[in-house]
Amino acid sequence: MALYSDVVMDHFKNPRNIGKPKKWDAVGQVGNAICGDVMYIYIKVDDNIISDIGFETMGCAAAIATSSMVTEIAMGKTLEVAENITREKVAENLKGLPPVKMHCSNLAADGIREAIKNYKEKVNKE
Ligand code: FES
Numbered sequence: 070m071a072l073y074s075d076v077v078m079d080h081f082k083n084p085r086n087i088g089k090p091k092k093w094d095a096v097g098q099v100g101n102a103i104c105g106d107v108m109y110i111y112i113k114v115d116d117n118i119i120s121d122i123g124f125e126t127m128g129c130a131a132a133i134a135t136s137s138m139v140t141e142i143a144m145g146k147t148l149e150v151a152e153n154i155t156r157e158k159v160a161e162n163l164k165g166l167p168p169v170k171m172h173c174s175n176l177a178a179d180g181i182r183e184a185i186k187n188y189k190e191k192v193n194k195e
Contacts, residue, residue, distance in 0.1 A: 072167055073130065073131070073134070073166075073167070074163060074164035074165055074166075075164070076134075076162070076163045076164045077130070077131065077134040077163045077164070077166065078130075078134075080133070080134035080135075080137040080138055080163065081130040081131075081133050081134045081137075084124075084133055084134075084136070084137040085137045085138075085140060085141050086122050086123045086124060086137065086140035086141070086144070087123065087124060087125075087137070088123050088124075088125065089111050089123050089125070090111055090113050090121040090122065090123045091121075092113055092121065093111040093112060093113045093121065093123070094112060094113050094114050094188055094191065095111070095112050095114070095184050095185070095187040095188035095191055096109055096110065096111050096112075096184055096187055097109070097110045097112075097179075097180045097181060097182065097183025097184030097185070097186070097187055098180075098183060099176050099179045099180045099183055100176075101128075101172060101173075101176055103172075104128070104129065104172070106126070106127060106128030106129060106132045106173070106176065107126070107127045107128065108124065108125070108126045108127075108128060108132060108136055108176050108177065108180045109124060109125045109126070109180070110122065110123075110124050110136070110139070110140070110177075110180040110181050110183070110184040111123045111124065111125075111184065112143075112181075112184045112185070112188060114148065114188055117147050117148055117149075118145060118146070118147055118148075119143050119144055119145065119146055119147075119148070119151055120145075121144075122140045122143055122144050123140065124136040124137070124139075124140055124180070128173070128176070129170070129173060131166055131167075131170040131173035131174070132173045132176060132177070134163060134173075135159050135160075135163065135166075135173050135174045135176065135177035136176075136177050136180065138159050138162050138163050138177065139154060139159050139177035139178065139180065139181050141162075142154055142158065142159065142162060143181050148185050148188070148189075151181055151185060152181065152182050152185045154178055154181055155178055156171065156174040156175045156177070156178040157174075158178075159174040159177050159178055160174045
């Protein structure tokens with residue numbers, strides 16, 4: 070039986086929103102101390118909406134697929150909706166992840182939350 074769903078494999082082989090957007094306002098950096106994977110999620114925000122998003126991930130196939138999926142889910146959403154994206158939602162949209170890889174979806178959900186936190190900190194400073 071295949072370890073990954075066809076959706077995971079598609080997002081791993083053809084990641085969406087890969088790299089930094091041309092213009093971005095904030096970045097969330099998250100890492101997993103156990104596996105050593107690192108993820109950066111960049112967001113551009115206009116009128117409280119995520120108008121552009123991108124990611125850089127140094128990690129496993131699931132980390133890349135979950136990064137790609139979380140950017141697809143968050144694009145065009147309000148900050149409030151995006152910061153409530155759960156790892157279960159990411160995994161569900163990928164048609165499931167093996168239990169041993171669920172922490173990778175945690176990284177993606179945490180990454181978008183960190184990016185939004187970074188954005189709010191910047192706005193509050195201004
Ligand atoms: Fe750690 Fe995938 S093995 S994020």
